[in-house]
Amino acid sequence: DWLSIAMGNSYSTAVKSDGTLWAWGRNAKGQLGLGNTTYYSSPKQVGSATNWTALACGQQYVMATRG
Numbered sequence: 709d710w711l712s713i714a715m716g717n718s719y720s721t722a723v724k725s726d727g728t729l730w731a732w733g734r735n736a737k738g739q740l741g742l743g744n745t746t747y748y749s750s751p752k753q754v755g756s757a758t759n760w761t762a763l764a765c766g767q768q769y770v771m772a773t774r775g
Contacts, residue, residue, distance in 0.1 A: 716765035721772070722751065727758040729772055737768040 713722040719733030719740060730751040731740035738745055741754045761775040 712761075712763055714763035714765040714770070716770065717767045719765070721754075721763050721765060721770050723760045723763060723772075727760050727775075729754040729757065729760040729763075731770065739768045739770055741770060 709725045711723045711725045713720060716739065717734070719731065719735065721729070721731045721740070723729055731742065731754050732748040732751045733740070735742065735745050735747055740748065740752070742752060757774060759774045760772055762773045764771045
């Protein structure tokens with residue numbers, strides 16, 4: 709049920725078909741948007757918005773748009 713996925717340097721982000729944003733992997737610079745620098749081996753929801761539509765990742769950042 710994943711709508712889109714984008715990968716950065718040792719981490720991944722994805723939007724589910726319900727519009728929620730998820731992230732996991734290396735998080736040394738807080739690039740997952742979870743308010744910490746914890747490594748996550750499984751997807752964690754980022755915030756509570758349900759209208760995310762697209763993602764782009766760089767080495768240590770994520771950009772996402774809402775529709």
